[in-house]
Amino acid sequence: MIINKQIIENIMTNYNKKRLRAAHEADIRKKNLFEKIPRLSEIDKEIKLLSINLSKLFLSPPEDMEEQIIKLRQNIENLKKERQLIYEKNNIPKDYLSIKYECLNCEDTGYTSDGKRCSCFNKEIIKNLYNMSNMVHMLKKENFNTFDINVFSNEPYKNEKLTPRQNMYYILEISEDFCSNFHHTNMNLLFYGGTGLGKTFMCNCIAHELINKEVSVLYQTSFSLFEIVENHKFNKLNESQENLMNYNMIFDCDLLIIDDLGTEVSNSFTNAELFNIINERMITEKKTIISTNLSLEQLRDTYSDRITSRIFNNFVPLKFYGKDLRFKS
Numbered sequence: 001m002i003i004n005k006q007i008i009e010n011i012m013t014n015y016n017k018k019r020l021r022a023a024h025e026a027d028i029r030k031k032n033l034f035e036k037i038p039r040l041s042e043i044d045k046e047i048k049l050l051s052i053n054l055s056k057l058f059l060s061p062p063e064d065m066e067e068q069i070i071k072l073r074q075n076i077e078n079l080k081k082e083r084q085l086i087y088e089k090n091n092i093p094k095d096y097l098s099i100k101y102e103c104l105n106c107e108d109t110g111y112t113s114d115g116k117r118c119s120c121f122n123k124e125i126i127k128n129l130y131n132m133s134n135m136v137h138m139l140k141k142e143n144f145n146t147f148d149i150n151v152f153s154n155e156p157y158k159n160e161k162l163t164p165r166q167n168m169y170y171i172l173e174i175s176e177d178f179c180s181n182f183h184h185t186n187m188n189l190l191f192y193g194g195t196g197l198g199k200t201f202m203c204n205c206i207a208h209e210l211i212n213k214e215v216s217v218l219y220q221t222s223f224s225l226f227e228i229v230e231n232h233k234f235n236k237l238n239e240s241q242e243n244l245m246n247y248n249m250i251f252d253c254d255l256l257i258i259d260d261l262g263t264e265v266s267n268s269f270t271n272a273e274l275f276n277i278i279n280e281r282m283i284t285e286k287k288t289i290i291s292t293n294l295s296l297e298q299l300r301d302t303y304s305d306r307i308t309s310r311i312f313n314n315f316v317p318l319k320f321y322g323k324d325l326r327f328k329s
């Protein structure tokens with residue numbers, strides 16, 4: 001939840017800016033209006049003065065207090081009427097000088113009058129999470145609602161016990177479970193199997209679902225993941241803000257999705273860093289989804305024992321199989 005704290009701080013700073021800007025703009029409107037119609041400025045001053053006199057009466061009440069109050073109030077009323085007439089004559093909207101907030105519910109404070117977070121605040125958090133997830137372009141279309149189980153064949157497939165469709169029902173169930181119990185589970189997921197079988201799609205569905213629950217998600221292909229780590233470790237002096245942010249996200253985000261593990265150039269550096277990432281995230285109880293085209297045997301052959309034992313002991317393996325959906329007519 002470190003990331004959400006940061007996001008909330010940024011959003012609050014933005015609200016402050018918005019309020020200041022709105023107040024400033026109202027000031028400018030007032031200044032211009034008073035220059036154009038000086039009588040309005042006089043009325044404004046007179047009303048202020050009369051209001052001060054009115055409150056003075058309450059502080060040290062004279063004998064004829066009631067009469068004086070009535071007189072002052074009458075004067076204020078008359079000035080307001082005069083002002084209203086000027087407004088009407090010049091076609092000025094009634095609320096012309098009031099501060100124009102972007103959100104009328106919370107007046108750009110983020111909180112409604114009953115102390116609850118305003119819907120504009122929630123939207124802003126989710127927008128920020130989407131931006132940081134690196135999935136902005138993909139997420140819109142792909143979610144559990146657009147998932148069509150019927151594209152998976154219901155015919156037996158090779159030696160598998162379940163048909164591809166039955167298998168997808170199972171994967172779907174585990175994935176939805178993963179989302180609904182996200183904060184109460186230590187579950188990690190390993191999606192493995194050939195390309196074009198819906199692994200990335202499923203990652204997107206999960207990310208979509210969780211971001212809407214204000215979970216911070218980072219999606220990276222393993223290729224760009226190691227690129228970020230490499231830039232951070234070997235290019236510290238010239239590291240971009242974006243790279244640093246992404247690097248920190250790898251460890252801090254609530255859910256890390258590593259897509260296409262196995263497509264990176266595997267060497268002792270990537271091996272050590274992968275172990276570090278998986279291990280660090282397990283220690284801090286953050287969840288990870290790994291998606292790979294490699295079989296379990298190939299994973300074992302490619303990565304060190306300490307990595308694969310972490311994966312095999314702490315990730316639920318879900319095998320994707322069937323005919324490649326991308327080439328289906």
Ligand SMILES: [Zn+2]
Nearest residue numbers: 103106118120
């Ligand atoms: Zn609001």
